[in-house]
Each structure stands twice: as C-alpha cells, then as structure tokens.
Amino acid sequence: MKKLLLATAATALMVGAAQAEEIKLGIFIGFTGPIESLTGHMANAADLAMKEASDSGKFLNGTTVVGVRADSTCAIDTAAGTAAAERLITAEGIKGMIGGDCSGITGAVLQNVARPNGMVMISPSATSPALSTAEDDGLFFRTAPSDAREGEVMADILTEKGVKSIALTYTNNDYGKGLAEAIASAFTAKGGTITINVPHDDGKADYSAEVAALASAGGDLLVVAGYLDQGGKGIIQASLDTGAFTTFGLPGGMVGDNLPKNIGPALDGSYGQVAQSDSPGAAILTEMGKTAATPFDATSPYSMESYDAAALIILAMQAAGSTDPKVYKDKVLEVANGPADGSGVKILPGEIGKALELIAAGTAIDYDGASGVTLIGPGESAGRYKQFEVKGGVYETIQFR
Numbered sequence: 001m002k003k004l005l006l007a008t009a010a011t012a013l014m015v016g017a018a019q020a021e022e023i024k025l026g027i028f029i030g031f032t033g034p035i036e037s038l039t040g041h042m043a044n045a046a047d048l049a050m051k052e053a054s055d056s057g058k059f060l061n062g063t064t065v066v067g068v069r070a071d072s073t074c075a076i077d078t079a080a081g082t083a084a085a086e087r088l089i090t091a092e093g094i095k096g097m098i099g100g101d102c103s104g105i106t107g108a109v110l111q112n113v114a115r116p117n118g119m120v121m122i123s124p125s126a127t128s129p130a131l132s133t134a135e136d137d138g139l140f141f142r143t144a145p146s147d148a149r150e151g152e153v154m155a156d157i158l159t160e161k162g163v164k165s166i167a168l169t170y171t172n173n174d175y176g177k178g179l180a181e182a183i184a185s186a187f188t189a190k191g192g193t194i195t196i197n198v199p200h201d202d203g204k205a206d207y208s209a210e211v212a213a214l215a216s217a218g219g220d221l222l223v224v225a226g227y228l229d230q231g232g233k234g235i236i237q238a239s240l241d242t243g244a245f246t247t248f249g250l251p252g253g254m255v256g257d258n259l260p261k262n263i264g265p266a267l268d269g270s271y272g273q274v275a276q277s278d279s280p281g282a283a284i285l286t287e288m289g290k291t292a293a294t295p296f297d298a299t300s301p302y303s304m305e306s307y308d309a310a311a312l313i314i315l316a317m318q319a320a321g322s323t324d325p326k327v328y329k330d331k332v333l334e335v336a337n338g339p340a341d342g343s344g345v346k347i348l349p350g351e352i353g354k355a356l357e358l359i360a361a362g363t364a365i366d367y368d369g370a371s372g373v374t375l376i377g378p379g380e381s382a383g384r385y386k387q388f389e390v391k392g393g394v395y396e397t398i399q400f401r
Contacts, residue, residue, distance in 0.1 A: 145383020151182025
C-alpha cells in the first residue's frame with residue numbers, strides 16, 4: 001500500500017509538472033548605449049512584477065512568467081536592435097514585450113517587428129509625440145507620458161524662474177527632435193525666445209564646434225535635450241570647459257546619477273523635470289526595490305514605469321484568459337483604467353497576486369501601480385513630472401506637476 005501511495009503521488013507530481021506552463025516576456029531596452037546607466041534598474045523592476053505573478057500561483061492556473069532580456073542599443077544601432085527584437089519573438093517565443101526604451105528604435109520595431117508579428121509592446125520610456133499617432137493595430141502602449149506634455153512642463157518651469165531666452169540643443173534622433181519641438185513651441189507660446197535650436201550627434205569625442213555655435217547665439221541658459229551617457233554629457237562638459245554656459249535645463253533623458261557623478265559640482269544649480277509620480281504606489285515600490293532578490297532603485301528614471309509595463313501585460317493576459325497578444329491587447333486599457341464609474345479595485349505594487357485573484361473572480365480592477373497609471377488617448381500615460389534642481393551632486397525634488 002505504501003508503495004502504491006508513493007507511486008500515485010509521483011504520478012500526480014509528474015502530471016502537475018507537465019501541466020505547468022512558463023511564458024516569456026521580452027525586456028527590450030538599451031543595456032548598451034546612451035541611457036545604459038538606467039536600464040539595469042528598469043529591467044530589475046520589470047522582473048520583480050513577473051516574480052510577483054509567478055510566486056502568487058494565481059496567474060492563469062499556475063502559469064509562471066520569466067523575463068528575457070535583449071539589447072535595443074537605444075537606437076545607436078537600429079539594425080542590431082531590430083534583429084534583437086526579432087530574436088525575442090522567433091527564437092525565444094515571447095508573448096509580450098516591455099520596451100523599447102528610446103523612441104527611434106521603438107518606432108522602428110513597432111512597424112517592422114511588432115505589427116507583422118502581432119506582438120504587444122508596452123514601452124516604459126519612449127516619449128516621442130510621433131508615437132501617439134503611429135499606426136499600431138492596437139498593439140502599442142506606453143506607461144511614460146508623451147514629450148508633448150514634457151515641453152509644457154519645462155516651459156512652465158522656465159517661465160516661473162524668469163528665464164526669457166534659451167539656447168536649445170537636442171540629440172539628433174526621433175526623441176530629441178520631438179522633445180526639442182515641444183519645448184520650443186511651449187516656451188515661445190509663453191513669450192520666451194529660442195536663440196538657437198540645433199541637433200548634436202552622439203558618440204563624438206569633441207563638441208567644441210557645437211558649443212561655439214550655441215555660445216554665439218547666447219541665452220539665459222542652455223537646454224540640453226540629449227542623453228546623460230552620451231552627447232548631452234559631452235555638450236555640458238564642453239560648455240563648462242569653455243565658459244559658454246554655466247547653468248543647464250535638463251529634460252528626462254539627461255536625468256540619472258551618472259550625470260552629476262561625471263560632471264561634478266559644476267552641475268549644481270541646473271534644473272529640469274523627469275517623468276515620475278508621487279503616487280502612493282511610488283513609495284511602496286521604492287521600498288520593495290531595496291529588498292528585492294535583485295535590488296534596484298525605483299526612483300531611477302523609468303523604473304516605476306517598467307514595473308508597471310510588465311504588470312499591465314500580465315493582468316491583461318489574466319483578464320483575457322489568454323497569453324495571445326492578439327487577444328489580450330484588448331484588455332490592457334480595461335485593467336489599467338478600470339470601469340468608467342470608478343468601481344474598480346485599486347491595485348498598488350506588491351498586489352499583483354491580489355489583482356490576479358480578483359480578475360479570476362470576475363471583479364474589476366483599476367491598476368494604479370507605481371506610476372499612478374492612467375492611460376489616455378492612444379494608450380499612453382497621462383503622466384506626472386518631478387521638478388528638480390541639482391544640489392550637492394543629487395537631484396533634489398522641488399515639486400511634482
């Protein structure tokens with residue numbers, strides 16, 4: 001009898017193992033390139049959301065979720081980034097994609113990889129206004145707000161500080177062009193003057209020529225719509241070395257610990273804004289990140305949005321009862337925003353298991369997450385921004401907008 005019971009138990013375990021399913025989500029961000037100092041935190045945050053779902057045992061009858069990482073290069077090498085995205089689908093068999101990160105590679109992969117393969121993409125950090133109107137077959141979402149909104153926020157900050165004129169330089173890609181246009185349009189609408197608005201290329205060793213042109217045009221300060229680990233840093237350093245500018249306006253792509261670390265005390269007094277929430281969930285994820293199996297800094301730009309992107313994919317799958325992107329894409333807005341009457345149960349970080357259980361029971365949820373998720377228009381975040389000033393080598397929060 002004992003042998004029979006053991007054999008029966010072993011058979012049951014084998015059947016359970018056979019029934020258990022594992023799905024993969026792609027984490028498609030720039031592990032190399034102009035924001036590489038941010039992407040480790042972003043990826044670890046996304047992985048935490050997947051671990052929550054797996055550990056709960058509530059996801060699609062015990063299905064587990066794992067992340068597969070691929071390097072987008074953040075548009076430094078579009079061909080390599082596109083090939084990496086294709087491998088996630090064809091070789092790894094992912095069921096959803098967190099990413100891309102930078103706007104140029106995100107747009108390219110959306111059109112050339114995601115749409116032809118019917119793959120859902122939720123970007124935590126691609127912010128170009130052009131993505132708002134891109135053809136996407138209902139497959140593309142983003143937990144970061146459009147730069148159209150950031151331009152308005154920056155114009156407000158500049159005006160409130162009494163700035164009358166700015167020199168403006170931007171990284172020569174979709175992100176930089178869209179952001180520079182948004183800043184220039186919003187600032188001039190408030191009566192400000194743009195003395196010069198010119199691109200700079202990433203990857204150069206010498207930015208003296210670009211800075212000479214900016215200095216010649218002049219302005220109360222220089223706004224650098226670039227990348228903290230690439231040309232934006234080079235523009236700032238060259239400006240300081242020549243005395244062309246001493247104060248800088250810093251949009252989101254310039255925000256990260258590496259910039260004050262590399263520039264030093266001369267960056268103190270510069271200021272700007274970055275997409276970030278002061279929602280209740282933000283504080284929760286900040287603490288969760290400290291004690292995660294692979295710790296991360298949730299206050300690092302776009303980490304909260306990465307956790308939320310992964311969570312939305314998982315919850316949409318649960319609501320659809322399917323891991324097929326062509327099916328669950330229609331549930332993303334539903335789980336993100338909840339019913340129009342506000343009856344959905346609010347879900348914060350650490351509550352993914354609870355959310356999965358509620359969905360399975362037929363109860364509507366309203367996923368707030370870490371970034372205070374509300375998706376508007378074509379499935380993009382309404383967004384909040386942290387206004388900051390660099391003081392003593394750190395980004396000191398002034399207020400949220």
